[in-house]
Amino acid sequence: MSSVPAATILGFPRMGSNRQLKKAVEAFWASKISESELLDRTKQLRKEHWELQASLGLKQVPVGDFSFYDHMLDHAVLFGIVPERYNVTKPGLECYFAMARGLQAPDRGIDVPSLEMVKWFDTNYHYMVPQIAENQTFALDSTKIIDELREALALGLDARPVVVGPVTFLKLSKTASGAGSTLSYLPQILPLYVELIKQLVAEGAKWVQLDEPVLALDIDAETQEAYRTAYAELAKISGAQYLVATYFAGLEDNLELAASLPIQALHLDLVRNPEQLEGALKAVPESVVLSLGVINGRNIWKADLSKGLELINTAAKARPADKLIINSSCSLLHTPHSLDAETELDAELKNWLAFSTEKIAEIVVLSRALHEGVDAVKAELDANAAAIQSRRTSDRVSNPAVKSRVVSLKESDFSRNNEFSVRQAAQHDKYKLPLFPTTTIGSFPQTSDIRRNRARFRKSEITAEQYQEYLETATRECIEWQDNIGIDVLVHGEFERNDMVEFFGENLSGFAFTRNGWVQSYGSRCVKPPVIYGDVSRTRPITVETAKFAQTCSPKPVKGMLTGPVTILQWSFVRDDQPRSETCKQIALAIRDEVVDLETAGTTIIQVDEPAIREGLPLRKSGWDDYLEWSVDSFRLATAGVVDSTQIHTHMCYSEFNTIFPAIQRMDADVITIENAKSDLKLLHAFEHHGYKAEIGPGLYDIHSPRVPSVQEMKERVRKMLNYLSPQLLWINPDCGLKTRGWEEVRSSLTNLVEVARELRKEY
Known part of the structure; x- marks a missing residue:
């Protein structure tokens, strides 16, 4: 088994510290920048993110978690699941964004709606639902994830490709007719997963992360069997090491199934369900690395590191340290980039918070405590304990009348x-x-005029009376137009x-x-x-x-x-x-x-x-x-x-x-x-x-x-x-x-x- 990363995360926010991705993509949509400039800007953004993670102490960085729009849409393209109606568009980004947003181009006779969009589990993130045709022909297009892996490896980083696992991908997709089980397509899509992972291993990936959050849900016998079938096939690939990531819930009655899969590492969300650790330590073979998701990827509160250490110490009593990974509970996609820009928050409240970069620092502290001992990070642990106590005892938190x-x-x-x-x-x-x-x-x-006037008011460039007059004019015009x-x-x-x-x-x-x-x-x-x-x-x-x-x-x-x-x-x-x-x-x-x-x-x-x-x-x-x-x-x-x-x-x-x-x-x-x-x-x-x-x-x-x-x-x-x-x-x-x-x-x-x-x- 290749070296196990001591500290990592399941994914990082895509937008950038100043929403660079949003601005680049919207500039491309508005034809203000070319496709090549969009690609250059986003390549630079990925580089910044990976180097930031490494500088904070992560031993392995995720790649492939970047997306121009949505990772499930990326996977639809990855496996050639492009509904026929989009054949009228140009291949590449025009087709991709047409699937994401729809496209009307009357001069070219194009009028296609977007794919369906729904919430990603119980988060406020939305994903595009891949639509599988009855006679779907799957075809692998691995260019995006292979290129991103090469970019990270060229920087001298230990990079782990992130792929939505085959069962979760199919369960979150839909058939074009809306009838039938998407899992019936597993025999067709599984060979593409095999080929993809072979390519990733050939490019130098030591580990591949397969996200399987569906494994932590209530699942039926068909889904259970799909997991056994899929991972038995993936296990045949020489040199492949899998970190299967479950999150947003505990494994509970699926623990035995997860423990039986022929994989090298299993990730547990110990924020949503810390109780599952005890059962996992008994059920999961000792040869399988446990990834401990002890830092919350869904919220912005500073972690109580003492509680994280309790879970880690429990695991360390049953497993050697080199069989444990300290990790985020889920991707950090759901948290902001960094507290560095929060210059207007008062010091007390800011000291209670941790955004993505601060969460990485917490992961690294806990990892060092495991591998070097708590004395090596005593200052960090003491500062954390003080912040937790400050929040717990602050008068501003409680209102008896309420x-x-x-x-x-x-x-x-x-x-x-x-x-x-x-x-x-x-x-x-x-x-x-x-x-x-x-x-x-x-x-x-x-x-833009509304946003500009709001900003001018907040900067005191216009008076409250002027801003109110502006709002009333906009409101009156809007109502009169609706009325008319x-x-x-x-x-x-x-x-x-x-x-x-x-x-x-x-x-x-x-x-x-x-x-x-x-x-x-x-x-x-x-x-x-x-x-x-x-x-x-x-x-x-x-x-x-x-x-x-x-x-x-x-x-x-x-x-x-x-x-x-x-x-x-x-x-x-x-x-x-x-x-x-x-x-x-x-x-x-x-x-x-x-x-x-x-x-x-x-x-x-x-x-x-x-x-x-x-x-x-x-x-x-x-x-x-x-x-x-x-x-x-x-x-x-x-x-x-x-x-x-x-x-x-x-x-x-x-x-x-x-x-x-x-x-x-x-x-x-x-x-x-x-x-x-x-x-x-x-x-x-x-x-x-x-x-x-x-x-x-x-x-x-x-x-x-x-x-x-x-x-x-x-x-x-x-x-x-x-x-x-x-x-x-x-x-x-x-x-x-x-x-x-x-x-x-x-x-x-x-x-x-x-x-x-x-x-x-x-x-x-």
Whole structure:
């Protein structure tokens, strides 16, 4: 066995310390740089990242974790899984980005939508779903990962290629028809994995990392057998050493299966499930190296190194040090690059945090403690212990009044006054909306002019009065435009908001904000999650004055727009010193106060977005009931304080409703809009199967793509929806908010959307 790396990580953030990847890719899309310049910039970025990891003390660096857009999309290209519709594009990056974003080029007769996009397990990262044709011909194109391996080796680094394992890759893919098991393609794709790994070994890879997070989920007999078959075949390759990485959950009932695989190293996520170590030490053969994921790759809190050392010492009593790897729990893709840029955080709070580069330093300290003894890193361990104690005892973390309010909640605080049918009658009588009412999800394009004025205000280059005047002008123009084209329920555009979670966090206690704490959400889209460090409460109204102004701009109803408590929780870096359910109820009470104040001020259609409620599900079904109880209760707590005629909307993304449909019904929203355009209407089967009595707006077009849908295209989608839904319940809307789109495409798309509703009203 080649030397075992003492310290490593499963992957590193792609974007760069200053979002260099985002800027390069978007410049390429805008034709401001050439393909060769894009390739040069990203090659330099990879070099910087690898050299940084090595300088921090990692003994082996991952390669192949870089992507122009998404690693699952990279693997689709790697294995030749390119749907036929993309054959009209140029091979290479044009085809790749067409699969990612869709492509409209009327002068060339090209109009292709993107692949489906869904959440990566229970994270806020999105991946593109490979679509396997019925008679798929697989073909290996290993250029990207081989080139990146060569780049790292040329720098004199010990480089470990990262590949999504064959079973996880197929399980996360879909068939073009939506029917049948993707695992049936294992015999065709497995030879390509064999050839790929042979090439990597020939190029000098001492280890190959195969990511198999599906191995830590609830899996059936077919999947278990697929693991045995795949790894028996991969084990035949001479010179190949495999680190199989499981993460986001514990192996639990799959431990015996994992322990039986003919591999050289097994990675355990000991942050999500530290209890699995004891069983693994007994079940996994002593010849197999254990990779201990003791540093959290999902959160930004400084690790308690003493607890990490306890786990490492437990392992070291059963295994020699050279049979242990100190590692991150998962890829650091989900954490920001470095704390170096955080010059505006106060010293106390900053001392509680660790971003990706700081997490690598923690891994190295723990590795040195294992191999050199704790005295060699005593100063580092003492500093860590002081930081942990500082956070534990700080007065800013706890608010007794907030805790008391949660404890005092009554059962009636979680329910509306009457059932939906009574509320619906009151709402129809009040709003008198037409059949197939039209609306949007909330945000409108955040133009460079909007971002520039926001930045000028924050830098005090314009006064608060000037900035408010600018926002009111933008809001009025947005509302008047919606009114003029015939949208029925309007929105104010959210021009005052930097991000749907960050904006609310900035107006709640217990939140802190970073200057450069960006993480990738999808493609070039980055978000900067707030940090919830203490008890949460609302100290003043947040959106009420904006909503009051917006309503003066039109006689039509203008929705109040709020982010729901579960989404604020899920899309933040959450404190880990109390149950997430407790923090979520605190946020729910803050949003409830805002909902009630909006209603009092005259805004009586209120949307409380919960796009993240599905992604918060525990990956093991054994934890679902508890999560769904407190998450749905939190939404109900936030929305139950209003009268019957006040209409509560919510919006949800990427939700496979069949699995959680009773919980969706229990949310008791009056109108639910769902992201649906990428799903081939599969979500609507849940509504047919279970029945749904409230009103619903399945998205008619994909806002993640710049392409403009035609009237006919959207109308056909509605016709299919009407096979499942009553016309009296159906709303007409896009998939999601329009923040990331340009005004030209938004105007065309929404004009077409309104025309769809007009034509349908003539038919029903």
